Every structure is written in structure tokens, then in C-alpha cells.
Amino acid sequence: MTIKAILTDIEGTTSSISFVHEVLFPYAASRLEAFVREHLSDDEVQAQLTAVSVESGIDVRDVDALCRQLLDWIREDKKITPLKALQGMIWKHGYAQGDFTGHVYQDAADNLKSWHEQGLKLYVYSSGSVAAQKLIFGYSDFGDLTPLFSDYFDTKIGGKKEAASYAGIVEKIGLPAEEILFLSDVPDELDAAAASGLKVCHLVRVDEVTKQDRYPVAATFDEVRATFALV
Template structure:
């Protein structure tokens, strides 16, 4: 492959799905109501609550109703931008307090470092907010990995199953689409990336991953490195 940049997903790709669902989501759910009520007047929080109220058709002054709506979205695993932003704020507090560290697979860390040293540009695209992305890599089990990345993208650029999102990312990165490799465990995301001209690789770290035969599979980042050398 003639690749100049790698765009990677997080959940199921650089990091375990269980960390997100068994650690981060429950932590946000447990602390959301107290966090919102304590920081309701903070400018950043207020912006996200106003967006929540508009999206859900609720009264922005009804904090209890807003909290219940946000908790319902967490239970339903909704990819809604204000929810992701608030979760990121809560997780920032948890990381800073040492309540947990960000899970990143060792093979991902080793290869991300190798790719960075070789001159490849590295980017992240996740449904989690950019702030949350920086936290998982900034407070990772292997220390601060954020210097490895040249940029981050979230749902503000568009949904991960929409081709237009990848076209927008290509435009911002400034590298030809066929020189960018996108890594994800979700075939529908790979389909969207291919529709915008990107090269793709399907991460299949466990048996729960949806199988497909359209794109090259990789059980880990060592396998991705092998594909890059072909």
C-alpha cells in the first residue's frame, strides 16, 4: 500500500469495547446527574445542555428532565453530540482523579509509535468527542500518547457511516484519499470510507465482530503493519 496517513477508530480498534462499555459508560452514568447539577452554570456545560434541550424538545431549565434524557441516551448507546461532550467532561474528571486509565492495546501502542517514527501522519475518528479521544490517549495505560497524533475527528464532521464525513476529513487532512488508510471494526464504516476513496482495513480482534469478505482483515495492529508492507 502507498499510504501517507492512517485514520483510526478507537472502540474495538485501538481499545477494547469492554473498556468503553464496562468502565467509561457506567462511570458517566453514575456521575452525570451530580456533575450537571454542580456545573450547570459553567459555560461549556450550559452549551451542551441547551443542545440537549433543543434536540429532545425539553425545557432547558428543567435540569432533572435533561439528566433523565441524557441517562436514557447512555442506556441506548446513542451517538448524540451533546451527550458525548458531557461524557467527555465527566471522564476528564475521572482520569484526573486517577479513577481509571485509558485502555489501549499494546500492539496498537507499539505500531502507532513505529508508524509515527516512520513519518506516517496519524489521525483519530471516533463517535466519542474529540475531548474524550484525547483523554483516552492522554491518560492511557502507556502514558501520554497524544503527541503521536496529528488530529482528531468526531461526529461534528458527520456520522461514521456517511461517506460525506470521510470526504470532509480528507479535505481537512490535505492528503489524497487513496493515500489514507482507515482502520475500524465496523464494516458499515469501512463502506462509507471506501465510497470516499480511502483504503481500509477491518479489525477483527474478537469473535463478536461482524464478519465480511470485502476488505482485508487484521486481528491486531501487527497484522495491519504487515499489510502496509505488501
């Protein structure tokens, strides 16, 4: 069947893993404790700290311990929703100040624009919060790309290695699963998406990523276009 929508991961797919791990994560880690203390009275920050308390068992009044836990999660690259939300708040300040721009591969930007012009619906699914997703595309190296996307999904809909998450996304998109193409660099995510009936493609942008033989493989979005006849 014809592909009518594309659901894309960010890290390792539209954007480099090094940008996330060498720019975004250290930036948030270096500013996390000061940010939390400065915004303790903010309802949204308090809501996320409460969620950290529930997740970790740490007393919500123990700000020092909560910050230590958050920093541990950053070092461990944990995909935990309140951590991602707080990181997104910190990154928003960095983007707005011009401390960095969101890395997006040239081939990804070009093809996303082209597919949007063709009438394909574009969606994002990342472990980073929806707010953080909008920042990386809103302040991208190629300007504001957010108008290209119809919707964004994060771990609030479920883990990226769980088939039920993709079933939930399919329901929200409102198209048959087989008309949606999911792009990711993580084979376990592709397995989960395929189990829910989506078409999938494995983005392998760096040599050290292990290729699998279950699904089509592409090194760039240009190869995705050619493989699935998205012209």
C-alpha cells in the first residue's frame, strides 16, 4: 500500500547522536541544579519533581537528593519522562539565548520539506519530551521546521520498544498502520513498530551501528526516498 505518513525518530535518525550526547546532555547537566532551585515555585517544575519523587522514592522535599537522582539519570541516559521534561525546559533557555542550534542532517531537512510539499503527513516520536522535540526542529540549523509536522509523540504514549505505543500512535494518526513508515536507528524500536503493522526502515548513519537483515536499511533520507519510492 502507498505510504501516506512518516513517523520519525530524532536521535541518530534526523539528527546526530553526538549533538544530543555532547551538546544537549552536558548543557542540561551543568545547569540542572541551579535551574531547579531558581524555579522551585513554578507549578510545572514542582509537578516534575513530584514525578521524580514517585519514580525514585526520594522525599519530594529533599531537593538535593532529587537533583542527584536527575543527574544520575542523565549519566545513565535514562528515558524517564520527568527528566526529559526538565531537560526540555533548560534547553529552551539555551536555544532562545543562541547557545546552540538544533542539529538536523541536510538530507533529513531536504526530504522532510519535500515530503511535506508532496502531501505526506509527518510525525515525530522520540524519548525526548514533545517540548524538546519542538525546540530541536524549531531552532534547527535550517530554521524553523516545526510547520512540517502534524504532531509529536514522546514517552507519555509509552516506551519506544513497546508495540502498544505504536498502536496508540496509529490510532491518533488515524491511518491504517501499513500506510505509516517509521524511521529509526534502533532495531528494537523497529521490531515494536513492525509488530503493530507499520512499515519500517533502519537508519544506519554511522559505521559502528549493527545492521539487521529483517528490514530495509538506509544511510540517508535520500535512500529512504528511493527504497520506498517516496517521489
